[in-house]
Amino acid sequence: MTLVLGVDIGGTDIKLGLVEGEGDIRGSGKIPTRPEEGPEAAAARVRLWLGESGDVQGKIAAAGVDCAGLVDGERGFLHVSPNLRGWENVPLRDIFERALGVPAIVENDANAAAYGEWAKGAGRGLKNFVCLTLGTGVGGGIVVNGALYRGSSGFAGEIGHAVICADGPLCACGNRGCLEALIGANAIVERAAGMLARAGESRSAWGASPTVEALSRAAASGDAIAAAAFRETGRWLGIALANVVHILAPEAIAIGGGVAGAGDLILEPARATVRDCRMDEAMASVRIVPAELGNRASFIGVSLLALGRLNGRR
Numbered sequence: 217m218t219l220v221l222g223v224d225i226g227g228t229d230i231k232l233g234l235v236e237g238e239g240d241i242r243g244s245g246k247i248p249t250r251p252e253e254g255p256e257a258a259a260a261r262v263r264l265w266l267g268e269s270g271d272v273q274g275k276i277a278a279a280g281v282d283c284a285g286l287v288d289g290e291r292g293f294l295h296v297s298p299n300l301r302g303w304e305n306v307p308l309r310d311i312f313e314r315a316l317g318v319p320a321i322v323e324n325d326a327n328a329a330a331y332g333e334w335a336k337g338a339g340r341g342l343k344n345f346v347c348l349t350l351g352t353g354v355g356g357g358i359v360v361n362g363a364l365y366r367g368s369s370g371f372a373g374e375i376g377h378a379v380i381c382a383d384g385p386l387c388a389c390g391n392r393g394c395l396e397a398l399i400g401a402n403a404i405v406e407r408a409a410g411m412l413a414r415a416g417e418s419r420s421a422w423g424a425s426p427t428v429e430a431l432s433r434a435a436a437s438g439d440a441i442a443a444a445a446f447r448e449t450g451r452w453l454g455i456a457l458a459n460v461v462h463i464l465a466p467e468a469i470a471i472g473g474g475v476a477g478a479g480d481l482i483l484e485p486a487r488a489t490v491r492d493c494r495m496d497e498a499m500a501s502v503r504i505v506p507a508e509l510g511n512r513a514s515f516i517g518v519s520l521l522a523l524g525r526l527n528g529r530r
């Protein structure tokens with residue numbers, strides 16, 4: 217039995233999964249990232265976790281490591297990550313290979329999630345598939361003809377930084393009107409608060425700074441302003457998805473991440489917008505579906521990518 221360790225590094229936690237060749241999970245866990253201690257310390261903590269995971273020690277054939285940001289899988293470097301301050305131009309692959317003693321690969325977390333969803337989740341059996349991960353940031357990953365598409369730079373799939381609204385709100389990347397600046401969690405909360413202020417109302421149930429989750433609960437129980445905020449959010453998402461459909465024509469686009477918990481509050485207006493924007497009826501056949509693997513998508517995907525590399529596939 218070949219086991220691969222998936223290491224999904226977030227700003228707060230590292231999610232770990234022991235994944236078998238078929239993508240089945242044989243063990244999983246979570247340890248703190250503590251990014252301020254640096255990548256070597258994080259890798260050492262992953263090694264400790266592995267040691268505590270009983271009989272699996274010594275059975276790891278490879279490791280896949282993913283995080284948000286610009287990850288150069290070819291050279292094994294993390295250039296920069298929004299969640300990992302100070303981890304700049306870090307040879308992440310070497311660090312984990314040294315710590316774990318097995319071959320490792322590194323990948324962007326949204327790419328890893330897209331590959332995981334394609335292999336084991338909402339994209340199973342499809343040739344062409346796109347997955348968006350909606351949270352504070354908006355990540356994207358593209359599978360073309362059954363392989364992760366990285367582009368010439370290795371940084372393809374940054375759908376969150378596609379400009380959807382010229383002169384729109386400022387994005388964390390420095391541009392204006394990126395999808396992320398329009399539908400990231402903070403943008404949704406600000407949108408709802410703005411709509412509430414314009415209506416001259418206040419909602420004690422929302423609190424001073426509601427979460428997207430609280431807003432979606434309010435919308436689901438009939439709060440018209442919260443619902444309108446999600447409708448507008450879904451419309452922006454739909455414009456981005458219509459562009460994806462025009463460029464890539466995938467069979468399905470899966471939407472995951474915490475914000476996607478709002479479900480049809482966002483997905484229905486997104487689907488309607490894609491229908492409105494399509495050039496031809498055939499383009500409306502793309503399925504826009506919820507992702508299926510939750511926060512396990514990245515470590516499953518990056519494990520399977522590592523296994524593929526081990527077996528000589530890309």
Ligand SMILES: [Zn+2]
Binds near residue numbers: 387388396
């Ligand atoms: Zn941006």
